[in-house]
Amino acid sequence: MAEPKTKATKQSVAAFLRKASAQRRQDAETIIALMKDAAKAEPVMWGTSIIGFGTHHFKYESGREGDWPIVGLSPRKQNLVLYIMPGFAEYRDLLTKLGPHKTGKSCLYIKRLSDIDVPTLRKIVVRSVARMKRKAAAR
Numbered sequence: 001m002a003e004p005k006t007k008a009t010k011q012s013v014a015a016f017l018r019k020a021s022a023q024r025r026q027d028a029e030t031i032i033a034l035m036k037d038a039a040k041a042e043p044v045m046w047g048t049s050i051i052g053f054g055t056h057h058f059k060y061e062s063g064r065e066g067d068w069p070i071v072g073l074s075p076r077k078q079n080l081v082l083y084i085m086p087g088f089a090e091y092r093d094l095l096t097k098l099g100p101h102k103t104g105k106s107c108l109y110i111k112r113l114s115d116i117d118v119p120t121l122r123k124i125v126v127r128s129v130a131r132m133k134r135k136a137a138a139r
Contacts, residue, residue, distance in 0.1 A: 007067070008052065011045035020075050027113040028075040031082065034122055035071050038129045050074045054129070056085065056136050070132045071125055082108040082121075084128045086135075091124050098124070 013032075017025050032043050032051060039053035046052040052069025059065035072083035079102075088095060088103050095101070099116035102109040108124070110116055 006047035006050065008055070009045045009047065011048070013043045013045055013051055016045060016049070016051070017075070021077075023112070024075045024077070024080070027080055028073060030113055030118070031073050031080065031121075034118075034125055035073060035129075038122070038126045039070050041070070044069070046072065049076070050083065052083070054132075056132055071129050079109040079111055080113065082110070082125070084108055084124065086128055086131045090131070091127065094120050094124050094127075 017028055020028060028051070035051075035053045036043060041054040043051045043053060046069055050069070050072050051074070052072040054070035055067050056070050057065065057067050068085065069083065070085060074081040074083075083106055084091075085106055087106050088108070095103070097117055097120045099120075100111065101116065110121075
């Protein structure tokens with residue numbers, strides 16, 4: 001079974017953020033503070049482009065397993081991508097209040113932080129982190 005390619009690294013989060021535009025960096029720093037507070041964990045680079053907080057171990061029925069951040073962020077050129085691990089089924093009520101966004105299975109895509117309601121984003125992140133920590137404690 002192949003190992004996951006994206007793993008925690010020793011790469012500097014600050015050095016990574018210096019490569020982003022001023023606006024993208026400012027938005028990322030705001031989200032980093034929010035995620036750091038919610039996860040009670042320091043930001044760590046995962047691979048070359050994901051800033052993650054905390055770690056959870058996953059194992060699929062296929063036997064594939066690995067580690068992944070509890071919550072994470074990638075400040076891409078097109079969008080800010082937030083990794084919300086449990087997905088969005090439990091957050092439909094909050095997503096309607098968030099503002100313009102798109103979702104994937106566990107990815108939340110936002111163009112700019114100024115486009116959305118940050119307190120609502122905070123609620124999504126806090127609930128997501130709490131759910132992931134409960135899941136880990138139940139193992």
